[in-house]
Amino acid sequence: MPVGKIGNLIKVWQDRYFDLGNKSFIKYILIFENKGEEIGVTLSHPHGQIYAFSYIPPVVLEELSSSKNFYRKNKKCLHCKIVERELRDSSRIITSNKDFIAFIPFYARWPYEVHIYCLRHLGSLCELDDREVTSLSKIIKELVNRYNKLFNFRMPYVMIIHQIPTDGKDYPYYHFHFEFYPPYRTKNKLKYLAGCELGAGTFINDTLPEERAAELRSIILEE
Numbered sequence: 687m688p689v690g691k692i693g694n695l696i697k698v699w700q701d702r703y704f705d706l707g708n709k710s711f712i713k714y715i716l717i718f719e720n721k722g723e724e725i726g727v728t729l730s731h732p733h734g735q736i737y738a739f740s741y742i743p744p745v746v747l748e749e750l751s752s753s754k755n756f757y758r759k760n761k762k763c764l765h766c767k768i769v770e771r772e773l774r775d776s777s778r779i780i781t782s783n784k785d786f787i788a789f790i791p792f793y794a795r796w797p798y799e800v801h802i803y804c805l806r807h808l809g810s811l812c813e814l815d816d817r818e819v820t821s822l823s824k825i826i827k828e829l830v831n832r833y834n835k836l837f838n839f840r841m842p843y844v845m846i847i848h849q850i851p852t853d854g855k856d857y858p859y860y861h862f863h864f865e866f867y868p869p870y871r872t873k874n875k876l877k878y879l880a881g882c883e884l885g886a887g888t889f890i891n892d893t894l895p896e897e898r899a900a901e902l903r904s905i906i907l908e909e
């Protein structure tokens with residue numbers, strides 16, 4: 687997809703987040719994209735979905751409470767701190783540009799899980815300026831191209847956008863980001879959620895994010 691079209695899609699996400707989030711009974715907007723039949727989707731072609739919740743769902747609630755605790759103790763955004771540390775270390779970074787960074791977090795649950803963060807501390811996509819929309823489009827495109835070249839097939843994934851809730855409260859401690867979950871462990875092996883993941887909500891990931899990041903980073907893309 688050309689960068690301009692990805693930019694249009696970002697504008698759709700902004701518009702839907704803003705419009706649905708303005709309804710008084712909607713507290714959280716979850717936007718995601720599904721790609722590939724391995725994801726177990728009902729549609730075989732790539733597609734996006736938007737869920738408007740009347741409550742804040744549990745995964746987001748957990749992120750919010752960790753971010754809030756960190757902010758209270760350190761007077762700093764947890765996510766900005768993570769980005770700062772990733773930039774300093776650089777071993778888990780896949781790519782970056784002047785406005786965004788893509789890396790495999792040290793807490794990744796999937797071998798090739800990549801998170802994209804805005805370098806500016808923003809709560810939602812609606813706060814992006816035009817230049818940042820272009821930078822975000824470019825980094826998404828580059829990441830997807832790297833995924834597709836990794837095993838030489840179109841990498842399936844779920845792409846989630848985590849933004850601040852739309853319940854009218856202030857979330858100065860939260861920082862919007864994208865999370866990509868490709869289900870492959872190797873070219874021929876899928877990661878299945880089993881006992882520990884399903885029963886305990888704890889993911890077992892037997893790879894090193896530094897090694898997986900180096901693999902994705904070393905891919906040479908055609909201009």
Ligand SMILES: [Zn+2]
Nearest residue numbers: 763766807861
């Ligand atoms: Zn931040």
Ligand SMILES: [Zn+2]
Nearest residue numbers: 749848863865
């Ligand atoms: Zn998140």
